[in-house]
Amino acid sequence: MPPPAQPKLLDQVRERIRTMHYSIRTEEAYVDWIRRYILFHQKRPPAEMGKVEIEAFLTHLAVKRGVAASTQSQAKAALLFLYQKVLKQEVDWLKDVVAAKQPQRLPTDLTVDEVRTLLARLQGLHWLIASLLYGSGLRILEACRLRVLDLNFKMHLLTTRNGKGAKDRITMIYTHVLNCGGRGVISPLDH
Structure with a gap:
């Protein structure tokens, strides 16, 4: 009886990502980039490629496609x-690849008055999610997945389950009225 066929490369990538408990979004992104890399080199198997091909692909992204630095990093x-x-090869030389230019940006934070104005213009579910994002540091997907039983107003705690990296975390919340049409807003403790 012949040995069982080895899974296709992208299936091996998916399996390894799931074994390491990466998020589904990371899995989707990595599989997509690996697929693009293979297509860029006319479907050559990555095991047969190395430094020259990886550098060519990443340099192409930075120079020809003009992608953002974060996109090239991903x-x-x-x-x-x-x-x-997956392939169990060392690629320490990869740090020498031409990096996409990082834009010079000043960090932007909303003032308390800007937050009041923004929240006053929102209603219903949009208002609730924006309030949670502002006051508890949730990511958008975490706020959308939040359940009532994850909120503990008495202890000022909010539990996010199966967040980034399939991890649970607890964050503090504080209910406070910020003159938003008389609605209570979930805001950080320092306001």
Whole structure:
């Protein structure tokens, strides 16, 4: 009896990502970048490629496509994962790849008055989610998945379950009225 066929490369990537408990969004992104990398090199198997091909792909993203630095970093992380975790190859030289230019941006934070104005213009579910994002540091997907039993107003705690990296975490919340049409707003403790 012949040995069972080895799973396709992208299935191996998915299996390894799930074994390491990465998020589904990371899985989707990594598989997409690895697929693009393979297509960029006319469907050559990654095990037959190396430094030259990886550098060519990442440089193409930065120079020809003009992608953002974060986009190129994500592609680089996906290829690192492929070569190190799936193909079991070392790629320490990858740090020498031409990096996409990082834009110079000043951090922007909303003032308390700007938050009041923004929240006063929202209603219903949008208002609730924006209030949670502002006051508890939730990510958007975490706020959308939140359940009533995850809120503990008495202890000022909010529990997010199965968040980024499939982890649970607890954060503090504080209910406070911020002159938003008389509605209570979930806001940080320091306001």
